Amino acid sequence: MNRIIALVVVVVVAVLVASSSVFVVDPRHVAVISSSGGSSATLAGPGMHVKLPPPFQTATFIDTRVEAFDAPDADRYTTADKTELLVNPVIRYRIADPLKFFAATKGDPQTLADRLASLSRDALADAFSKVALSAALAQQEAIANDARDALRTAAAPLGIDVIDIELTRVDYPPELADAVYKRMSAAREQMAADERAQGAAEAQQIKDDAQRKQQDAVAQAYAEAQGIKGEGDGKAAAIAAQAYGHDPQFYQFYQSMQALRDSFKPGDVIVVDSSSDFFRFMRGPNGGENTPAPAAPRKH
Structure with a gap:
């Protein structure tokens, strides 16, 4: 009987020693085998391994997954x-x-x-x-x-x-949220105001440029018009001088008629002495001057 009990004890101890000495590491882990003596630990990868039973050696499983x-x-x-x-x-x-x-x-x-x-x-x-x-x-x-x-x-x-x-x-922490939101709102409003001010400045600049270009165009057109007018006045003066050279009396008559036309407007009433030099061409085509008599034919 005692032998049977002793055999059972031996078997139990052997099973316990074996179960604490043999271990399996799955692919998701590694095992670090350490000893109580403080010697360097060793690493055991996936598979079946054997170690000394505690307290001589222990196996610590470490997950290597993310x-x-x-x-x-x-x-x-x-x-x-x-x-x-x-x-x-x-x-x-x-x-x-x-x-x-x-x-x-x-x-x-x-x-x-x-x-x-x-x-x-x-x-x-x-x-x-x-x-x-x-x-x-x-x-x-x-x-x-x-x-x-x-x-x-x-x-x-x-x-x-x-x-x-x-x-x-x-x-934000609750105690700071309200103040921070107000500060952010003020910053956004300032940014909007700056954008509006910049837009207004750019619009004014465009308007000023357009006005300056308009003034330059008007000035250039006026200068060209004055040049053309001056050229026309010169040609008119040349034509008038040429006409005067051909028939001085007719030119004086024409100038007098132009002056009369420019002096009177519809509805105007002017009292002037008819003997005035202003109306001298009304008294004759030569302005009231005596026409010289034609020379008598010479007798041969």
């Missing part, structure tokens, strides 16, 4: 112009070096979460401190990329590869 870390609460970050914003980041990462990760965290998920939260806060705080409020709202992807690069460098000693950071929320 995972996401989402902070439970939004953190406050200050921009370059001293405005606070509430930000929620989602960090996508993978454990690229399981041995470094195990050395830094002993494979504890909570330690990993705490370290990622701390490092991401530092990276985001630095990224937001470089930009003003307007850029923080309009350039969130660029800010996230800047923070990702900084976090990737900081997390490398932990064996973690940071793939990207996505900002799921960038908002």
Whole structure:
């Protein structure tokens, strides 16, 4: 009977030792085998492996797939112009070096979460401190990329590869929202006023240019008209001089008639002495002068 009990005990102990010594790693994980003596840990990939039973050796399974870390609460970050914003980041990462990760965290998920939260806060705080409020709202992807690069460098000693950071929320704290919205509205109104002022200035400039071109065109046309008129007056004077040379009496008569026409208008009444020199051509075609008698024919 005692032999049977002893055999059962031996079998049970052997099963327990075997179950704690043999383990299987699936393709989604790797195992870090560490010893209680503090010797260097070793890495076991997918498949069946054997190790010493605890407490001599332990196997810590580490997930090597891409995972996401989402902070439970939004953190406050200050921009370059001293405005606070509430930000929620989602960090996508993978454990690229399981041995470094195990050395830094002993494979504890909570330690990993705490370290990622701390490092991401530092990276985001630095990224937001470089930009003003307007850029923080309009350039969130660029800010996230800047923070990702900084976090990737900081997390490398932990064996973690940071793939990207996505900002799921960038908002104002409740106590600042109203003041910020009023400031944004005032800024937009100022921009609109500046645009209207610029448009009015450009319109006035166009109007002034058009008026100047009009004045230049009128002045040029007037100068051309005066030139043509002067040329016409010169030709008229030449014709008049030529006519005067041909028949001085007729020219005087014509000039007198022109003067009479220009002096009288319909309805005008003028009392003038008929013997006045003004009416001398009314007394005869030669202006009242005696016509010389024709010379008598000479007798031969």
